[in-house]
Amino acid sequence: MKIALLLILSVGLVAMTAQATPASDDPAASGVEAIQARAKTFLDQYEADLARMDKKYQLASWAAACSGKEEDYEKTAQAELALRKYHSDPEAYRILCELVRERESFDPLVARTLSVAKLKYEANQLSAELLEQMVEKSTEIEKLLNTQRATIDGREYTNNDLLELLAKENDSARRQQYWEALKQVGEVVSPKLIELAKLRNKAARRLGYANYWDMEVRLQEYTPEQLTAIFAELEKLTDEPFAEMKRAMDAELARRFGTTPERLMPWHYDNPFFQAAPPSEKVDVDEFYKDKTKEDLVEIARRYYAQVGLPIDDILKQSSLYEQPGKGQHAFCTNIDRHGDVRIFCNMKPTADWMDTVLHEAGHGVYDYYMDLSLPYNLREPAHTFTTEGYAMFMGALAKAPEWIVAHAGGDRARVGELSAAIREQRRREQLIFARWALVMMNFEKALYENPDRDLDTLWWDYVERYQSLVRPPSRSKPDWAAKPHFTIAPVYYHNYMLGELFAAQLRHTLRAKIGGTEPFYEQPAMGNSLREKVFMPGSRWPWPEFVRRATGEELTAKYFAEEVKE
Numbered sequence: 079m080k081i082a083l084l085l086i087l088s089v090g091l092v093a094m095t096a097q098a099t100p101a102s103d104d105p106a107a108s109g110v111e112a113i114q115a116r117a118k119t120f121l122d123q124y125e126a127d128l129a130r131m132d133k134k135y136q137l138a139s140w141a142a143a144c145s146g147k148e149e150d151y152e153k154t155a156q157a158e159l160a161l162r163k164y165h166s167d168p169e170a171y172r173i174l175c176e177l178v179r180e181r182e183s184f185d186p187l188v189a190r191t192l193s194v195a196k197l198k199y200e201a202n203q204l205s206a207e208l209l210e211q212m213v214e215k216s217t218e219i220e221k222l223l224n225t226q227r228a229t230i231d232g233r234e235y236t237n238n239d240l241l242e243l244l245a246k247e248n249d250s251a252r253r254q255q256y257w258e259a260l261k262q263v264g265e266v267v268s269p270k271l272i273e274l275a276k277l278r279n280k281a282a283r284r285l286g287y288a289n290y291w292d293m294e295v296r297l298q299e300y301t302p303e304q305l306t307a308i309f310a311e312l313e314k315l316t317d318e319p320f321a322e323m324k325r326a327m328d329a330e331l332a333r334r335f336g337t338t339p340e341r342l343m344p345w346h347y348d349n350p351f352f353q354a355a356p357p358s359e360k361v362d363v364d365e366f367y368k369d370k371t372k373e374d375l376v377e378i379a380r381r382y383y384a385q386v387g388l389p390i391d392d393i394l395k396q397s398s399l400y401e402q403p404g405k406g407q408h409a410f411c412t413n414i415d416r417h418g419d420v421r422i423f424c425n426m427k428p429t430a431d432w433m434d435t436v437l438h439e440a441g442h443g444v445y446d447y448y449m450d451l452s453l454p455y456n457l458r459e460p461a462h463t464f465t466t467e468g469y470a471m472f473m474g475a476l477a478k479a480p481e482w483i484v485a486h487a488g489g490d491r492a493r494v495g496e497l498s499a500a501i502r503e504q505r506r507r508e509q510l511i512f513a514r515w516a517l518v519m520m521n522f523e524k525a526l527y528e529n530p531d532r533d534l535d536t537l538w539w540d541y542v543e544r545y546q547s548l549v550r551p552p553s554r555s556k557p558d559w560a561a562k563p564h565f566t567i568a569p570v571y572y573h574n575y576m577l578g579e580l581f582a583a584q585l586r587h588t589l590r591a592k593i594g595g596t597e598p599f600y601e602q603p604a605m606g607n608s609l610r611e612k613v614f615m616p617g618s619r620w621p622w623p624e625f626v627r628r629a630t631g632e633e634l635t636a637k638y639f640a641e642e643v644k645e
Contacts, residue, residue: 159209372399521541
């Protein structure tokens, strides 16, 4: 049945494309007209098929994340597999390659549509059997990550439960217990993740790539050399400020836990991966949110987006914002139909981090919602993954900005003023800590696909020591790395978060200079207008380097991020 479906789809596309080519004895049809007609027929069918199949997949994936039910995960796997199989058609891929070689014959928008479609097909030129194995394995692991609950002394805990306990606990032994519980899922999924990495490598090599990491980077329109160079520069750029910041932070933590900086362990940093800063000695930004309800935080986000001319009411109506049994424990945004049905997925709590998260996910949401919906279906996506991540980070960071806390979270002006310097230092810590965490993720994942059979558990801590300056727990020999969901649900992706931070800093600089005025630029409707025009509306009309130049007036650069993390 599955093979028959694939053949039907393939034959349909190829047959319609062939019919669109004028007969060779038609004197009225020039070569250019013929190739344009061929492209139009191919794209008309492709866009219609893609819209229908993609919506089915997005709805199934949403249902599975909300329910955690076996049958919903099975429907998601089937819908994803159908999309992959559709894009695996070798004859359709051959036709696309021919059309892309004739790009000079097309309007720039048509040429871009063809190029983006070609990338999608290229990633799926695999056997139906291998595609099915990859989807089934990743779906199995994702289900475990979403539904597995840690246990301590026979009692089950959610991730939110453990993170709350870790944040409040001062006893080091208990903190270690909570930290280790947060890593328990790694032992369950690591053998399956290694199997999946080998499957992904097998797929990539069949397409002529060195490994899966190499393939994914190139299909994201980077080169491996470009990406590794950016991250090497990032390491150099942040070495000194990170070391200086961490010395001060470690002194604070040592005082809190009654120890010395040298004896601090990973469980003393609150976040189980040290990807975010623990509350400082001088300020805990949760102070401004703890007296609110989880519903209050959603309302704060709703009012703020409306103020800057980017209402999110339609997005919130369709969203899943609060915890429920079986529901996934993470957060994301999804564009169901690329025609206005945009939803966000959260598990809200009255904390600064969840205020950040809902602003962040709504940032993804408005990017999708306010895009030019007249664009071809496959261009109704952000210019690049890192551009939507950058804008989402831009918005999430407001949750910890002093002026924003006063204006939107109801923070007492005098109290916020008293703590303003500490709040800003905490923001600097967040940026530096995330940069160093991104270095761990990018380098480890690259190494994972280069050799999945190496001692990954040890290698993980080698990178953690090098980039994050954390002490390796004595005799620790467990797959802590595998507890990070991104290796399954968003493979070879984390570098985009960091490039997003660079884009966010550059976008802040651009908007600040453009909007001006007495009020902060991020409080003004002019910001929403500018973002709609320069960032959201273009979608994926242009390759990301051209998009960044048009949106900010210059090439993507790290200099604005560097300025923000200077003391």
